[in-house]
Amino acid sequence: MIAFMIRRLAQALIVIFIISLIGFAIKQSVGDPVRELTGISVSAEERQEFREKLGLNDPWYVQYGRFLGHTLQGDLGTSFFYKRPATEVILEKAPATLELVFVSSLIIILFSVPLGVFSAIRPDHFFSRLLMGGSIVGVSIPVFLTAIMMVYIFSIKLGWFPSYGRGELVMLGGWGTGLLTVDGWMHILMPSVALSSIMLPLFIRLIRAEMMEVLESEYIKYAWAKGLSSRRVWFVHAFKNTLLPVITVGGVQLGVTIAFTILTETVFQWQGLGFMFMEAVERSDAPLLVAYLMFVGVVMVGVNTIVDLIYGLVNPTIRIAGVK
């Protein structure tokens, strides 16, 4: 177990190192931050001087060396736009994104499990067919379109939900949460539904397919033959084994969800990491960009590690290398 953790940690460090290299490589091509920081009529000479002051004229390996040096001291650089340390900005924006991902994961779990199981048990039921047809449509509509349509229907036409932002926040230490007020929940509902709109149909289909396969297996047939109650067969014997692939896919999809937060957050002006990332790209705010990429790298490695550990717990026949 410990050996496994150590190996994972080493992997994480390598991943972060590679991400920082890639981040540095692309930062040159997202544009010139000096342009973003100065008015258009500033002379070329002034700009050059300013660039020199920021150290942007040095060869990239010199800049990268300087960056690594600072990083080892825990300083990921100062955001050009926010004029504050990038880590501070990211930590301030992270709660918004985490809450969004949390609520949409909740929606996915609450709906995909019963719906998936139902459509596996009663594949010919009218409702199951409707669900399968509907899920194709759900998967095919891009998130931003779903989001804009929701704003149009529920904010403009019906006026039920606010169209943007996080609403009233309660500060818990450094964590600004919207989950403790009614206003906050009104604001988070539409973005999290929009965000789950891609994953939810996917998970319903996944659970259905897995469950159907398991229901065909020998040991389930044996359970039936033994005369176990249908509830016990479905939920204890079949469902538990259905979960295995679902957990793996879920772990991978969490990363994809983070990518989709960029779209959702942009449409709903949700002040989280995805929105911050989009803005940083537009403003060529390189230090913030690189810091964000590294942060996401850490999260992804962390999530995958946890998924691997849970996997071992759920299915004792699978042993992770190094775990004895």
Added chain:
Amino acid sequence: MKKQLVLVVLLLAAMVGFAQAKTLKLAMDADPVSLDPHVQLSGGMLQYSHLVFDPLVRWTRETTIEGRLAERWERLDPKRVRFYLRKGVKFHSGNELTADDVVWTVNRLKQSVDFKGIFEPFETPVKVDKYTVDLVTKVPYPLLLNTATYIFPMDSKFYSGTDEKGMDKSAINKTGYSFANENASGTGRYIVTERQQGVKVVFEAFEGYWDKKSPGNVDKIVLTPIKNDATRVAALLSGDVDFIMPVPPQDMDRIERAPGVKLVTMSGTRIITFQLNQKRVEAFRNPKVRQAIVYAVNNAGIAKKLMKGRATAAAQNSPKGYLGHNPDLKPRYDLKKARQLMKEAGYGKGFEVSMIAPNNRYVNDEKIAEAVASMLGKIGIKVNLKTMPKAQYWDQFDQQVADIQMIGWHSDTEDTGNFFEFLLMCPNKETGYGQYNSGNYCNEEIDRLTLAAQSETDMAKRTAMLRKMEKIAYDEAAFVPLHWQDLSWAGKENLRIAEIVNVMNFPYFGDLVIE
């Protein structure tokens, strides 16, 4: 009993207070990048400056100049204008505005990377007495008043000394901490009471504001930056915000039709153009080819169809209302003539060129470039167009990677000369003139006239010079003029928007009336 009565009275007073306190929920595409008005010269920062500070003088809706902190002014000689300051004006800190603050502010402007260019002609101002100050220029300078619209006096006592980190309070820092980035004391109607960068800024009315005559009745402004066009419009239509700017052109009709909200537009001053690089393409050195291109471009059609009538087709740089606007110059579109000119120039068979344009900088920039490319195709010029986001565009523009490049320009001084200094004078690294002249058009007479107009204080003579410059550029087809973008704002019906907007595109929210 007595206690209860007091409570009731207090409650009533509070209710009356609530009824009167008007809040404006404002959504713009960006929020101020800093609280320091000198850190960046941009529309958003000037907008902020008008809320928290006050300029010496400002532009009116009719492009004339009215006094704000300066009650009146007089030109003593071609190099000197005397300003008489309003007495008893208080900064938010409680300090009184004096001539010292004006001197201090101009000196700080001269240190700012973004503003030092505009204030280059200025000497250190001379304090005459506590409420009188002379602005002095190195040479006779006709645009002194135009430039004074950028002087928002700062509280020199407040910004002097060192802060708790031991740093100079007056320091200007674009990329990190400075006292002025996070603290402000101006004379403006509003004080920033809460600010989360990129999330929201709350402005609340300053008790001691000097302008008691202003009709404005907004006590609190909550500014939320909403970057996405569709979200901004949705926020207005759903009633979550009261006022939005800018208004995306594709949604204008919808806002006009929607109940409860209204759209206000006015003709803008930003000219959109293409420059034809004579260094890269030999054909562009021939005035006939350049004329042929101008004749081939149906810019009135672009303004009408592509811009849906929300733009004015142009034949010159200067919009109506500028001194140099030459009323004789009309858009020319004549395909037959264009083809004939190409033949006369010896390019009857046409040629191939490259073109670049941004895709998120100007209204419909990408579509305009596509339209122009296909129009040039009709006279045999095959255009290879590449568009890119503005973050990458300007580097490419500076390197002159393409034969035809798009640029839009707004004159910082609201004066004709500025267009020529940046876009049409011979490029010169030493003087910095022609910084954005990627066409490499060079005409000694234009250079001579532009420089002469800079120090001509006789308005009639100056007007004639500026008009002549426009005429030369027109005759020589120095560049391809397209149109001036309209400015637009939208808000709820009970806002008197039309009274506070102006061609500079920063509505004076201090004067806004909510009915």
